[in-house]
Amino acid sequence: METRNRKIALAGNPNSGKTTLFNNLTGSTAHVGNWPGVTVEKRSGTYRNKKTGERIEIVDLPGIYSLSPYTSEEVISRNYILEESPDCLINVVDATNLERNLYLTTQLLEMNVPVVIALNMSDLVRKQGDLIDAKALQEKIGVPVVEISALRGENLAHLMEVASQECGKPRKGSSVLKESKINKLIASLEITLREKGVENSLFHAIKLVEGDEIECEMHKDLLPMVEEFRETFRDPVFQDDFEAYVADCRYKAIGRDFSPAYKRKEGGRDGSKKLSLSDRIDKVLTNRWAGIPIFIAILFVLFHLIFGSDLLYLGAMGAFGAEGLADPLAGTIWEGLFVDFGINSPGVILHNFVDIVLNNLILGNISEAMSAAEVYPWAQSLVCDGILGGIFAVLGFLPEILCLFLAFSVLEDTGYMARVAFILDRIFRRFGITGRAFMPMIMGFGCSVPAMINTRTLATEREKVATIRVIPFFSCGAKLPILTGCAGAIAQSFGFPYVDLITVSMYVLGVVAAILMLLLMRHTTMRGEAAPFIMELPAYHLPQFKSLMVHLWDKTKHYVKKAFTIIFASTVLIWFLQSFSWNWTYIGVEETGNSILASLGQLIQPLFTPLGFGSQIGPLGWVFAVGAITGLIAKENVLGTFAVLAAMLLGGVADDYGEVESVLAMVQSTGILWPGIIAYIAFNMLTIPCFAACATAKAELPKGKFRWTILFWLTSSYLISSMIYLVLSWWWTLFIFLFLIALLILGIWYVNQIRDGKRRLPWRRA
Amino acid sequence: MDQQRLSTLHPGESCRVLLVDGKDKQIRRRLFDMGVTPGAEIYVRKMAPLGDPVEITIRNYELTLRKNEAEAVLVEVTSHGNEK
Incomplete structure (x- = not known):
């Protein structure tokens, strides 16, 4: 008979080396598990005992400082331990920061679960010349303490052996509060809870005393007991503040019993004035004057390396001479290495390489083979345009996503990201978010997907939701062709030569929209x-x-999996709508004009009238709506679709039409005016991002928020774009909008005053 | 005895926590969890370039918090440091 695999959970402070330990224990077997209903990842993997061959499931809980009810990570960890009851808990403790790390330990020990303490980074402690008496600590705490180094893989087998031994032994919760003045209350609450059949009664009793919100909700009937005791309790420092008293008791107990196990070198860190290397680096990076310029420089270099198409500006400086460099690799898969006068940046080279491999080699060959085999045209189109085209469009972003992700992971890993938050917090707090939200937003300029994933580092759910919602407003790399194409077309057909100005102001528009929307949320739904x-x-x-x-x-x-599921399904659907007509016959890309999608476009065309690309631009105006829809697969598709439609309307093949020519063709055939084109750029920039970003948003947002977020993107893009169109067409409408905005601000202010109880509705007398 | 709010201290000064009494329960709890409890020794390391979050050393690690959160912490100054 096969027995259930043992389950061991890892818990500990953020930055205690938990994840390093997890990776080291599970090796390459780690897999990302997305638990339903939670936004913060819990990961699980398998550890194999080399001697016995036994398999143990290892669950990596999110890093936490406490088991308070205020952050989602803490609630997840707490519920996991209480409800899933792992066979053993390994509490990873950063030995160099013993005191604060053990604070969580005192809380974990209160649950009825076997605990083993892994003293991580003990090698660093020794390097500093200090010493930890693990034996003494073990005696005081009452559970096994094992010194390890997760990074070097030291002593891990021993740790797992000890943990396996503990697995079988039931353990009763114990608390450092036993010697405190509130022990009587805890004891009587514990008994009452146990009689009610509540598991982990000690833990629940203490949380009740702390006035923990979740706990008080669960055991309302016991609150009078706490209140009764509070009446009689007086402490000179804390009065009747149990929460403060409990926290204090924990730290006092740590200071009294546990910290003495840490023996500092004579005249060690405390006494000496010598700055550590970390301190010296910090002095520069967060310097009063240099801090912000250094940050901007680092950001610039990063984006230059990943998205720049002229590495180190060699081309602009004429490093290869005035004639430039004929690409010696043209036609090979290394074609993307050079640009006209210089070298591409590593990110762009990777992108071009993947693009050529996917589209030219794989897709090209499959397509040729299918043509040669004379399969049905619809089948060929399904495979090449629908399935592979869609998936490759998404996979094509992978190089940039990964480069960006790698770069920011490095910054996070080194500890610099925390300093960035420290430097910039002042600016961001007035928008209701912290300095931490800045990084994800800036990453949005590269790609929304890694940007949204990175919101995981944000402390509160509210901040996370707000940040994810505005990330698409930071126009990503894929939206750039829309910008340059449309701006170029405006320059050519309306004689406004400042293409750069249009491009830059659209970027600024995105940032301004993000700030305004943050402020709006701050004062309405997220007060x-x-x-x-x-x-x-x-x-x-x-x-x-x-x-x-x-x-x-x-x-x-994670990303590839999504590419093959949700993104795949959506792209095939749009392919179908695009290549079939209403009588279910395949019509091919060339005749997109007769497709289901085109008629849907015609149907919704009038909706865009206030935005300048609706009913006023005649019967062919649906092309803009269709472009916006296909842009959902990947924003590059907006112009791709234009090229296809241009070929259909004006003749030729889609490949003949570049970015600007495609838009020009649309302008000529529909007669759209320049305010409409600007509004169209704005709409595409601010509206629902591509499917890949949507899938990420759905995974990262808390339950139920995704629908509202989609609605938020739709309405904000619609309103802002129509405002742009109207003001650019009739300048005096600006005053109407200013008036309406003033009214809105006044209204919000007034409603908030009423909500805060500072004001009453006029018709309600006191 | 020199009682002050943590938010009014300057870089280089050291103090001991007397009381944490903010109104916001969440902030208070977070401060406790991070080790800002009565009796804890604090060294004010520096201020951010824009003058707001402060960085302190407490219980042998570095913590940053905003001034309005530091406002909730009543301290007694133990040393004015040797910097100005």
Whole structure:
């Protein structure tokens, strides 16, 4: 008979080396598990005992400082331990930061679960010349303590052996509060809870005393007991504040019993004035004057390396001479290495390489083979345009996504990201978010997908939702062709030569829209205090290659999986709508004009009248609506569709039409005016992002928020774009809008006053 | 005794926590969890370039918090440091 695999959970502070331990224990078997209903990842993998061959499931819980009810990570970890009851809990403790790490330990020990303490980074402690008496600590705490180094893989087998031994032994919760003045209350609550049949009664009793919101909701009937005791309780410092008292007791107990196990070198860190390397780096990076310029420089270099098409500006400086460099690799798969006068950046080279391999080699050959085999044209189109085209469009982003993700992981790993938040928090708090939200937003300029994934580092759910919603407003790389194409077309047909100006102002528009929407949310749906910003600033250290790679591999798998499921389904659907007519016959890409999608476009065309590309631009105006819809697959498709439609309307093949020519063709055949084109850029920039980004948003947002987010994107893009069109067409409408906006602000202010109880409705007398 | 709010201290100064009494329960709890409890020793390391979040050393690690969160912490100054 096969027995159930044992399950061991890892819990500990953020930055305690939990994930390194997890990766080291599970090796390459780690897989990302997306638990339903939660937004923060819990990961699980398998550990194999080399001697016995036994398999143990390892669950990596999110990093937490406490088991309070305020952050989603804490609630997830807490519920996991209480409800799934793992066979053993390994509490990873950063030995260099013993005191604060053990604070969580005192809470974990209160649950009825076997605990083993892994003293991580004990090698660093020794390097500092300090010493930890693990035996003494073990005696005081009452559970096994094992010194390890997760990074070097030291002592891990021993740790797992000890943990396996503990698995079988039931353990009763114990608390450092036993010696405190509130022990009587805890004891009587515990008994009452146990009589009610509540498991982990000690843990629940203590949380009740702390006034924990979740707990008080669960055991309302016991609250009078707490209140009764509170009446009689008086402490000179804390009065009747149990929550403060409990926290204090924990730290006092740690200071009294556990910390003495840490023996500092004579005249160690406390006494000496010598700055550590980390301190010296920090002095420069967060310097009063240099801090912000250094940050901007780092950001610039990053984006230049990933998205720049002229590495180090060699081309612009004429490094290869005035004639430039004829691409010696043209026609090979290395074609994308050079640009006209210089070298592409690594990110662009990778992108071009993947693009050529996917589209030219694989897709091209399949397409030729299918033509040669004379399969049905619809089947060929389904495979090449629908299935592979869609998937490759999404996979084509992979190089940029991964480069961007890698770069930011390195920054995060070294500890610099926390400093960025520290430097910039001042600016961002007035929008109701913390400095931490800045990085994901800036990443949005590259690609929304890694940007949204990175919102995971944000402390509160509210901040996360707000950030994810505005990320698409930071116009990503794929939206750039829309911008340049449309701006170029405006320049050619309306004699407005400042293409750069249009492009830059659209980027600015996105940022302004993001700021305004953050402010709007802050004062309407997401009211209340700004998210707190109380954050650990970890010591700088070198990024770890192995864990970076594991991280990256995780993300790749995640993304590729999505490419083959939700994104795949959506793209095939749009392909179908685009290539079939209403009588269910295949009509091919060339005749998109007669497709179901085209008639849907015609149907919704009038909706875009206030935006300048609706009914006023005649019967062919549906092309803009269709472009916006196909843009959902990938924003590059907007212009791709235009090229196809241009070929259909004006003759020729789609390949003849470049970015600007495609838009020009649309302008000529529909007679759209320039305010309409600008509004169209704005609409595409601000509306629902591509499917890949939507899928990411859905995974990252808390339950139920995704629908509202989609609605938010639709309405904000619609309103802003129509405002742009109307103001650009009739300048005096600006005053109407200013008036309406003023009314809106006044209205929000008034409603908020009423909600805060500062004002009454006029018809309600006191 | 020199009682002050943590938010009014300057870089280089050291203090001991007397009381954490903010109104916001979540912030208070977070401060406790991060080790800002009565009796804890704090060294104010620096301020952010724009003058707001402050960085402190507490219980042997570095913590950053905003001034309005530091406002909730009542401290007694133990040393004015040797910097100005």
